[in-house]
Amino acid sequence: MNTAELAELGQQLRVDSVRAAAAAGSGHPTSSMSAADLMAVFLTNHFRYDFDRPDHPGNDRFVLSKGHASPLLYAAYKAAGAIDDAELLTFRTRGSRLEGHPTPRRLPWVETATGSLGQGLPVGAGIALAGKNLDRVGYRVWVLCGDSELAEGSVWEAAEQASYEHLDNLTAIVDVNRLGQRGPTRHGHDLHAYARRFEAFGWHTVEVDGHDVDAIERAYGEAESTIGRPTVILARTLKGKGVASVQDREGLHGKPLPDPEEAIAELGGPRSLRVHVQEPPAARMLHAVGGGGVLELPRWDKGDEGKSGKGVATRDAFGQALVALGTARGDVVALDGEVGDSTKAELFAKEHPDRYFECYIAEQQMVATAVGLAARGWVPYATTFAAFLTRAYDFVRMASISGAGINLVGSHAGVAIGQDGPSQMGLEDLAMMRAVHGSTVLYPCDPNQTAQLVTQMAGLDGVRYLRTSRGEGPVIYGADEEFPIGGSKVLRSSDRDRLTIVAAGVTVHEALAAADALAEHDIAVRVVDLYSVKPVDRLTLRRAAEDTGCLMTVEDHHEEGGLGDAVLDAFLDGRPVPRLVRLAVRTMPGSASPTEQLHAAGIDAESIAAAGRLLVEEAVVR
């Protein structure tokens, strides 16, 4: 296409954006119109993509970070022949693939769900990292960002990673239309303010008039020819460009145009230009680096006292199991937030350095990278302290909307870590991860159990979370024991049981000791190890409750949203419910030894036994 034709295409994309939003009665046409020329040139001359084969290994990858500009994306799909006009006009209606913000669950051409700003570039950097270091295919990753979202720190985590990793296959296009949702951005049309920042972070920068298609063409060419570092194109644009009544005006974000017919006329009316998007080059995707061996998980003998004499920490078991999994499967990759010596991800780093990505202290970027790697078919395990995964909660939430298959592992669970104090204790992580749609939440107490769960995680759908512990604990399971997801283990059971104690992780060992203590008072207790917190083993819990009449949950987590709440899920079927008691962390811990912490929180064996005795005796009285 020549200059005039490209400009025409830009107008078509504007018209279709206006039409889609008008049909829906909602949406963001003005945010689409500012970027229409950027999109027109990209689609016509630079995007290499087979819409019939979204899984083509050589396809470029496009991420619409400003996800609210979805009308522009869908208008581009129409121009490329991927959808028809009738579908375009289903925008934002129930059952339509064309959601308010695009998601890969519905549309095969979408790489990652956007709509929470400042996430597209982070995930795009993850995809580019896969392209460069794992897939080793020459595709490019293009991310269209808004200017408002550059205020998100996550953008600068991505900027840092992308330059450090020399991601010259990554191009950020920033639609600097100067207006956010509620008013002007901090820097308005000062392109250089943004350029200075990206330059300082090691990027190549290009400043351009975002409505000059020839200048845009040159900018994209410059991005493609820049070696050794990513490029950002900062494009000066006008929100609502092309329609005088809305152009560059405040107060019009996220609203259909007041008079769509007039606006379409002003834009020169509908057009039916069709873009023949370039085919990607033939390519073969690697979906494994090394690997291909037999899975030989580490094994521990029951009663193994480890080096410390106190047993084995589940974080150690995780690290060793991940190494074994990586040896067996070449698609497994690992990431860590600069605490690999604590999470034990460092074991994987030593054994499989080609598949390990150090993310430094940038948890949002770590999770975003995992999402990007998963989008390219890799199986990422991302690790940090459970407490610090809270930093990335919005990314985990969006990963679930993407349907991304990522494994998150949080170490240093609960008060049991001891002296370091509350800032380092994961005490909200179970609640946070359980509330994520479609998630799996696992919490082992034993190294063999940990190894089995680490392996099974890889094959699940959605976000999977494994919680590990800092301190050592006894080995209570054999190496050949199986631990199905959604299952549990009944560790103590008799037909005289008067109480069920449900525990997981460190509290399993406390519960077993409490059961011994209660036995001395002639109170037989059933003990359930609920290693699968979500999905939960309703059948076993229901049966235990019916058999014993009383049920107590014990967790090293705040009382809300964790193990206790998970257990209650078994009793929401409208049938009668047993007597229930929950032990959990109810006070703010300080520094103390692990033993002191468990006692102070009222979740150690002594506390469990005392509460259990009270519950059983009260049940008798009543």
Added chain:
Amino acid sequence: MNTAELAELGQQLRVDSVRAAAAAGSGHPTSSMSAADLMAVFLTNHFRYDFDRPDHPGNDRFVLSKGHASPLLYAAYKAAGAIDDAELLTFRTRGSRLEGHPTPRRLPWVETATGSLGQGLPVGAGIALAGKNLDRVGYRVWVLCGDSELAEGSVWEAAEQASYEHLDNLTAIVDVNRLGQRGPTRHGHDLHAYARRFEAFGWHTVEVDGHDVDAIERAYGEAESTIGRPTVILARTLKGKGVASVQDREGLHGKPLPDPEEAIAELGGPRSLRVHVQEPPAARMLHAVGGGGVLELPRWDKGDEGKSGKGVATRDAFGQALVALGTARGDVVALDGEVGDSTKAELFAKEHPDRYFECYIAEQQMVATAVGLAARGWVPYATTFAAFLTRAYDFVRMASISGAGINLVGSHAGVAIGQDGPSQMGLEDLAMMRAVHGSTVLYPCDPNQTAQLVTQMAGLDGVRYLRTSRGEGPVIYGADEEFPIGGSKVLRSSDRDRLTIVAAGVTVHEALAAADALAEHDIAVRVVDLYSVKPVDRLTLRRAAEDTGCLMTVEDHHEEGGLGDAVLDAFLDGRPVPRLVRLAVRTMPGSASPTEQLHAAGIDAESIAAAGRLLVEEAVVR
């Protein structure tokens, strides 16, 4: 002190750091030793602080962002005479004020809890904003950062805010010791790599040898004399400085020194230098800007149909109530993440512009600013979409460890927002906020109720969360009705009730409609509006369950950790439990109208009535 004395003080701080960690058997002496000279000069010549009066309005504010270097902080307290040597050696033991990471709950001289990296500078910027724009006292805010934590995006959100707000009362001191926890940082000792970034973000930068006390002295002076922008001092240091066996070496993070006695000897042995910290100038703190009026909350009449004919949205009620509260109380301030036209914080911005801070799209910095303002005695309300508060979860978590009194308001709750789709829907927020220690979680369904709750929030301890809705709903309460925290409202009740429906927010209106529908089947239903999700009204719930035998919860939130789990809290006292059913959002929504969304999620009146009928009839059969 002269150069030699300052150097001696640096050595004393090192020795005491080594001693404290050795006594504890854990801690971070090497991370303390790198910053000892920076601390010595600061404490002696630049800090203006009255340790006997931590609430002195003129006090400078010091934040140890690298909270793990707590031995250095406590060694400085000792040198200043604030604690004695015996207390220093209680470091990290149970009951000691000297925790692994410092918290203001225990120590009056600590401004904010640290230990999750990348949070000190954001909160420091919030305090500096208070100093400059609200307190209008000439104190300075000094933040000692690690170099590793500059990888956190939150640091750059703070950098952006601090320069934009011209916070020349803020100084960041970065201890560039080149080593993170597990190994070298990305930039090692390349001070200029950091300087370029801060300069691009609008800061004045100084690069310095962090072990040259004269150079440090000059750098601090330069920071104090820089007008119009914040200053960062980038100090080249050596981790473990002064002890050859650990100095600048990897693998020694977070461990006591291998041979403390030898190390102390190498450092020249213990010293007993005492620093006379400068008194702050006399100052009077403003704790109100304007305000002082009578509280005249907005009032709505029952049945008010509003402009839309559909009633009033709780987000609108929030905005109007906050304006009224701000008129009555001059200590109330508001912050928003660039969506004030949606959250309705913009109403406050128009009425009380001096007490409104636009935080742009940087939710972490918004919450950090709120924590900083609260630390200075202000009562902040910070608002964005409920979904986007997930971005700041780690900051909310740390706010609770600080004991900070902040109000968070999340709008656009649940699937009821309609077409925008899942990225914009708060569906995890109740779980997230409930799991925060000491939090209060409120979810109104009516404008008068909203106004009352907004007012009451201001007086509570800890983190308070209010969830508001996008769409309009009927006005069901009178303007003089009271809504105590921890209470609930029984909206329908008879002695024939066979089912209790517990709802909040949008589902209250659906539950009332369902109750009408069930009445036609001669099923009398009790309806409870559980506006206080935490703490929960155990008494009313328990009584309703006992009266009716069946209890159903209905919530516009994922099924984990929200209203349903909150209700179960009433039944964990070991007494028998009623039949329970939970209705919640179990599928991933797409785009659709609000009505379609509620129906698809199975939480509209029709779904509630159907489930209610089933539960009641099953209860009879059994």
